[in-house]
Amino acid sequence: MNREKIALLITIISALIISLLVITLMFIKSQLIIAKVSVGGVNIGLMDKINAYQIISAKIPSQITFKYGSDILFQGDKTEIGLIYDPVKSIIEAQKINRSFDNIAYAKNISIPVIYNEDAIISKINKLPENYQPAQNAKLEITNGIISEVKEINGLEFDFNQLANSITNNPFSGEYELTMIESQPNIKLEDLSKTKADVENILKTNLTLTQNKKIKERIEVKIISTLIGFEQLDSEVKAVVEEAKIDKYLDTLKNRLSVKASPVVKYQNGEIADNGKIGSQLNIEKLKKDILDNIAQEKNIELEFIETDPATKIVEQPFQPGLYAGKYIEIDLSTQRLAAFNGQNKDYEFVVSSGKWSMPTPSGTFTINSKNPRAYSSKYNLYMPYWMAFIGSTYGLHALPEWANGYKEGENHLGVPVSHGCVRLSTENASTLYNWAEIGTTVVIHK
Secondary structure, eight states: OOHHHHHHHHHHHHHHHHHHHHHHHHHHHHHSOOTTEEETTEEOTTOOHHHHHHHHHHHSOSEEEEEETTEEEEEEEGGGGTOEEOHHHHHHHHHTSOOSGGGTTOOEEEOOOEEOOHHHHHHHOSSOOTTOBOOBOOEEEEETTEEEEEOOBOEEEEOHHHHHHHHHHSTTOOEEEOOEEEEOOSOOGGGGHHHHHHHHHHTTOEEEEEETTEEEEEEOHHHHHHHEEEEEETTEEEEEEOHHHHHHHHHHHHHHHOBOOBOEEEETTSOEEEOOBOEEEEOHHHHHHHHHHTTTOEEEEEOOEEEEOOOEEEEOOOOOTTSSSSEEEEEETTTTEEEEEETTEEEEEEEOBOBOTTSOOOOEEEEOOEEEEEEEETTTTEEEEEEEEEETTTEEEEESOEETTSOBOOGGGTTSOOBSSSEEEOHHHHHHHHHHOOTTOEEEEEO
């Protein structure tokens, strides 16, 4: 081989070696962070990402202390206040720095992003400084149709922007000083002029709720005042009929005006003891729409009720036909039912209301000793229609009582022991039993 060929071969090999070295150096350079780059003040130049992350992470404090003057307001794990450091983002940014030789001579420090939760910090502070006062927005208060204006108040609160800067500039300290700054309310009284006008318009609502043309409820100023709420969007406050409040009101109205279905009661032998009653449930979805569609209007709204079928209840026969040859009355306290027998034949069966637990109806065998179509109790100042006494003049059978002011207790008490010891029946059933029974008729009461 002549010298020229040898020289050419050496040149080619040298070029390949140099190229390989350049490629290797460029690869290493691409994997390493450029020299003189720091994160949070810690030099990570000429390190790879993993090594840099390990060094930075090891310096991040797990325990944080917040001070205000000489007082320690918080001392604990950073996760308690939602404080999160993000060194990965900083290291990625460091690796992306331009690797041209022009930048090698320049040092660069990259801060570590932090995330924190202001509400969590406030909730974890042992004791807020005496001068701490959140800003209070202006607001409107409504009581029985009267609108009161409450003026805004400036506050003095923690300067979280300053805290963020402190943590960013000195991320590895773990101890930071909180400072206070005057805070401004978002809503001022002057911002509520349109809101007040909206409230005044809503208060014009005057709705009369009727059932079969009989007035059941009036939605006027007193009620509508309790239904108004406010929705805030930035610095705008809107007066609305609040859905949660109207739902609560309608639920109360439903419980008051609806009638529960009473079950069909059957004995195990198939005999029907009580035919039950169809119930009626107030259609609150329709009523809600009717109310919302007529805010600020004066209108009559006819209530709609939905019929509910009674359930069927199978019970054991609580009575014993044929206890006596003639007429007798048997009362079962456990089922709150009364049966009128004539020997083996049951002439009537009614639901009753006996004495409440603190004033129970006595058990035993008694006889009707007197009758009065409208007895009066001076002790309770009420009338007891179709009175039939069976223990002296103290205990008796009678219709639902009528109070001196004209109020008559409803039939929804029947089936529930709520009386003062007597046995109550509906007015219709009490009249039937009064005309059926005679003085001297046996009354058997058992549980």
